[in-house]
Amino acid sequence: MTRLIIKGGTVVDPVAGKLFQADVTVVGDRIAHIGKAPADKDATVVDARGCLVLPGLIDMHVHLREPGYEYKETIATGAAAALRGGFAAVCAMPNTRPVCDSAAVVGFVLERGKAAGRARVYPVGALTRGSEGKELAPLGEMRAAGAVAFSDDGRWVRNGNLMRRAMEYAAMLGAPVISHCEDPDLSAGGVMHEGVTASVLGLRGMPAAAEEVAVARDIILAALTGCHLHIAHVSTAGAVRLIREAKARGVKVTAEVTPHHFTLTDEAVKGYNTNAKVNPPLRTPADVAALKEGLADGTIDVIATDHAPHAREEKEVEFDAAPFGMVGLETAVGLTMALVREGVLTLPQLAAKLTTNPARILGFEGGLLREGAPADITLIDPELEETVEPECFASKSGNTPFAGWRLKGLPVGVVVGGRWFAVRPRVATGRRTRDKK
Numbered sequence: 001m002t003r004l005i006i007k008g009g010t011v012v013d014p015v016a017g018k019l020f021q022a023d024v025t026v027v028g029d030r031i032a033h034i035g036k037a038p039a040d041k042d043a044t045v046v047d048a049r050g051c052l053v054l055p056g057l058i059d060m061h062v063h064l065r066e067p068g069y070e071y072k073e074t075i076a077t078g079a080a081a082a083l084r085g086g087f088a089a090v091c092a093m094p095n096t097r098p099v100c101d102s103a104a105v106v107g108f109v110l111e112r113g114k115a116a117g118r119a120r121v122y123p124v125g126a127l128t129r130g131s132e133g134k135e136l137a138p139l140g141e142m143r144a145a146g147a148v149a150f151s152d153d154g155r156w157v158r159n160g161n162l163m164r165r166a167m168e169y170a171a172m173l174g175a176p177v178i179s180h181c182e183d184p185d186l187s188a189g190g191v192m193h194e195g196v197t198a199s200v201l202g203l204r205g206m207p208a209a210a211e212e213v214a215v216a217r218d219i220i221l222a223a224l225t226g227c228h229l230h231i232a233h234v235s236t237a238g239a240v241r242l243i244r245e246a247k248a249r250g251v252k253v254t255a256e257v258t259p260h261h262f263t264l265t266d267e268a269v270k271g272y273n274t275n276a277k278v279n280p281p282l283r284t285p286a287d288v289a290a291l292k293e294g295l296a297d298g299t300i301d302v303i304a305t306d307h308a309p310h311a312r313e314e315k316e317v318e319f320d321a322a323p324f325g326m327v328g329l330e331t332a333v334g335l336t337m338a339l340v341r342e343g344v345l346t347l348p349q350l351a352a353k354l355t356t357n358p359a360r361i362l363g364f365e366g367g368l369l370r371e372g373a374p375a376d377i378t379l380i381d382p383e384l385e386e387t388v389e390p391e392c393f394a395s396k397s398g399n400t401p402f403a404g405w406r407l408k409g410l411p412v413g414v415v416v417g418g419r420w421f422a423v424r425p426r427v428a429t430g431r432r433t434r435d436k437k
């Protein structure tokens with residue numbers, strides 16, 4: 001069996017909430033030992049001095065576009081972008097063509113993910129057929145085929161009764177329901193956050209209430225059904241408040257926030273920047289402050305990217321006509337490390353939001369650095385800086401509002417199932433015994 005030693009790094013333990021110096025020894029696809037590694041001349045040695053060693057990062061919300069929109073991204077390019085971003089695993093949302101609403105498509109996504117041989121790819125199945133919100137998708141079959149959660153992401157299930165039934169089934173299957181909370185009647189026709197900037201730009205707004213009304217209903221249905229509700233991409237202060245209250249009452253609800261929502265405000269849209277057009281929209285400074293508070297106090301469990309690649313031609317149109325969404329995999333760690341320097345999160349909290357909590361929500365074995373655990377590991381150099389250049393992305397698309405930003409604190413390598421991938425030149429590997437799978 002292949003042996004890999006991550007040597008001399010600082011291990012970040014999200015559960016104990018502490019940092020400590022240790023080598024991590026991997027044998028085959030498992031972590032064999034944490035602590036001083038005995039000399040082993042047959043092992044591949046990664047010099048991790050000055051690096052943070054975290055459980056492999058998990059991005060529970062990405063759009064990989066395959067099948068159907070391979071010109072934007074494929075499972076292979078998306079899984080490569082994930083690695084370059086420091087992620088050992090991603091969950092692929094079902095808004096593909098066809099929609100991932102059957103065991104066949106779930107199986108296809110899993111197979112393509114394995115064939116790509118990069119970050120692990122886990123499929124999320126649709127809640128309703130075609131995500132049309134009319135009838136339930138075959139949740140049981142999809143669960144058996146490997147769906148890790150259910151969602152009609154991109155759309156809110158408008159029919160409350162259908163959502164109730166979907167939640168009842170998902171609860172029986174032990175899978176979370178991920179809700180894109182947006183009342184389409186309230187946000188109808190909107191292209192950015194409803195507020196002063198939208199008025200100045202003459203663009204139609206999407207009110208914070210569109211999100212909050214949907215969050216409130218779904219929390220009520222989660223309480224009714226006992227289903228684990230996970231709220232995708234929370235963007236408003238009111239939504240954070242509703243989730244905080246629901247958690248205090250013991251409702252089984254968890255939530256995620258994206259790096260773009262905790263970093264940018266609606267002012268990023270100025271100049272009609274279509275790369276800042278995203279759903280939910282970028283909000284106000286008060287919302288950003290509330291999202292950070294929610295991250296710090298545990299109301300928001302997860303940081304997920306909502307990586308939403310679109311082709312250049314699609315974004316180079318009038319603001320109203322451009323599709324919603326931005327890529328996020330390759331800028332997430334740098335933007336999140338800024339929160340640590342700002343004092344919003346500690347490093348163990350960052351690790352919890354990017355790996356331990358998503359693993360717990362999805363029922364994965366990963367998310368922990370423990371002897372015997374799967375060998376999924378991410379190395380971050382907290383001092384490494386880079387200017388964001390979309391041309392250098394592994395993703396097929398470059399639709400990011402962060403082009404030209406200087407990011408500090410970047411992933412340098414990822415271990416997936418015992419296999420080492422250097423993703424930035426910082427780390428010199430010792431003996432180059434090429435890993436066989």
Ligand SMILES: NC(=O)N[C@@H](CC(=O)O)C(=O)O
Pocket residue numbers: 063095153154155180277278279280306308309324325326
């Ligand atoms: N986030 C976005 O703006 N777009 C997503 C869909 C979604 O998650 O809403 C996409 O698939 O492009």
Ligand SMILES: [Zn+2]
Pocket residue numbers: 153154155180232233279280
């Ligand atoms: Zn969404």
